[in-house]
Amino acid sequence: MAEPRWYYTREEIEKNSPSRLDGMNFKDETIHRWCYTSFLQDLGHRLNHPQKSIATAIVLCQRFFTRQSIAKNDPRMVATICMFLAGKVEGSPRPAGDVLFFSHRLLFNKDPLIDAKFERLKATVFTGEKLVMATLGFDLDIEHPYKLVMDWVKRCVKAEDFRRVGQAALNFVNNMLRTSLCLQFGPSQLGAGAIYLGLSLCKIKYLPCDGDKAWWVEFGISKRQLKEICDQTLDLYVQDFVVPAGARGEFKQIKIDETKSCPQGLQGRQDGKGILSNVVKN
Template sequence: MGRLSLRNPLATPEQIAESPSQRQGMSADVEASMRSYTCHLIQASGTILCLPQLVMATAQVLLQRFYYLASIQDFPLRGIVLGTLFLACKAEENPQTIRNIINVVDIVVKRDRRYPEVVTDGYDPEYYELKNEMVIGEMQVLRRLAFNVQVELPYRLLANYLRSLKLTDQERVPQLAWNYMNNLLRTPVYVCFQPETIACGAIFFGSARVQYWTAYQPAMVGARKLKMHGEGVLDEHVAQMRKEMRDKLDAELAFASQEKNVDEGDGGGKRSQAEHVDDGTRPKSRRGVPDSTSRDHNRRRHTSSRSRDTRHSSYRPH
C-alpha cells in the first residue's frame, strides 16, 4: 500500500489477514468495532460542520488505510480522527478552521459518552491538548501513508453507471446504492477494492433489494463472479443491439432483392460490359449485400431505362 499510483492503494492480503492491532493482541471483532466508531465520529462531525460527503468519505478512507499500517493501541482514536478530518478538508479543497474541527469532534465524543456538552475555550488547557493531538495525528497519517492522500471515490462512477443502465428513473435503486456505499465506509472495503468494483457492487445489492433484476439472484454470487460487461446485467442491452443489427441487415437484403427483381422485370436491353465482367477492382459486398456503388449504379440505370420507355413507347428490345 506504500507504492505511489494514480489508482487507490489497496491493502495486501497479509495486512488484511492480520493487521498491526491484531499482531499486538487485539481481536478482530474489537478492532472492527473501533474502526466503525471512529468512522461514526467523522461522519457525525462532518454533518455538523456541513461538509460535503466527499470530504467525510475521504477522511474515513484515510483512517482505514492508516490503521492497516499502524496499531490502534499505539495511536489514540481521537487524535487520528482529528488529523484525518483536517487532512480531508484540505485535500478536497474545503478548508475548515482548526478550532471548529476540534470543538465539533469534542462535542460529538462528549455526546456519545453522555458528558455535558460544553464547548472548550480557546485558552483552555483541554483545547491545547486536543490541538496537539490533531497535529500529531496529521503528521503520523502523512508519515505512514508516505504523503499519499489521494482517494478516488466511487460516487461519480455510481452516477454514470446508473445512467448507463437506465436506473436513474427507479425510485429506490439509486438511493439504496448510495446508502450501501456510505455504509461500506465503516468497513475495510474501500482499502480492499477499487472504486469501480464498489460502485458495481452497490448497484447490484441495491437492485437485488428491490428485485429489479430477476436474472441475478443472491445464490448465483457464490457460484461465479459478478460480471457487469457482456453477461448478466448487460445481456438485455447486447441482445437489443444485435436485434437492431439483424433488422438492418435484413432490410438491406430485401432492398437489394427488390431492385434485382425490378431490373429483371424491365427486360432492359443491352447491359454494359461492366455489369457482366468483374475485373476485381470493385469491392465485393459483405454477406451478399451489394455495396453502395452498385446500388447507386442500378438506380441510375433503372431510371434511365424508364425515361427511354416513356419517350419511345413503340421501342421494344430485340
C-alpha cells in the same frame, strides 16, 4: 487510482494487521472500525462537510490503521486529524479549532472549555497531522465510487426507477466504508457491488448486457469479486453491535453465487511505536 500497496487481502487485514499483532482480537478491531467510521460520519455532518470529504476522511483513517496499531493510537484523535486533512484535500477546509470543537462535543456531549488545555489539543492536531501524513506516505489522493455509480444508474436504469436505485446504491457505498472493503478493492469494483446490491434491494431484475458480457465487466470486476464485496457488505447487517436482530433478515436475502476471491497482498506495513495515544480526554 490508489497504488496497489493500499490493497490487501481480507486474510491479511483480519489476521496480520498491526492491531492484531499487538494482541487485539478480530471482533474488537471490527468494533473499533465501526466506531471510528461512525464517528467520522457524524463529525462530518456537524461540520457541514460534503459526503465525499467524509468518505475521504474514513479511507485515510482506515489506511492509517493498516500501518499503525489501534492499541497504540487513540482512534478518536486519528479520526479527528483525518477529518481535518480530508477537508483540505477535498476543498472544504475547516479550521483545526472548529474540527476539534465539534469532535469534543460529539465525544463528550458538551462543549470544551476554550482554555490552555484546549489550545494544547489544537497543537496536537497540527503535530498529529504531520505524523498521520508521514504514516500515509503523503498519499492523500482518494477516489470514490459515487460519481461512477450515479453515471451508470442514470445511463442504464429506467427513469421511473432511477431515484430509488441510485439512493439505495449510494447508501451501500456509504455502508461499505464501515467495513475494510476500501482496503481490499478499488472504487470501480466497490461501485459495481453497490449497484448490484441496490438493484437487488429495489427488486430490479433486468441487468443490461453487452452481448454475452455481463454488465459488471465494465467495472473491471469478476463475478467472484462481486460476490465477495456483496457478502462482506451484507455481513455488516448481522453484527450485533450494528443493527437490532429483527432488522437483519431483509439484507441477508440478497445473494450472489460464486466462490470467493483474494485481492493483492499486504505491502509496506510499518511497525508503529505508538503515536497520538489517548490524547483526547474529557
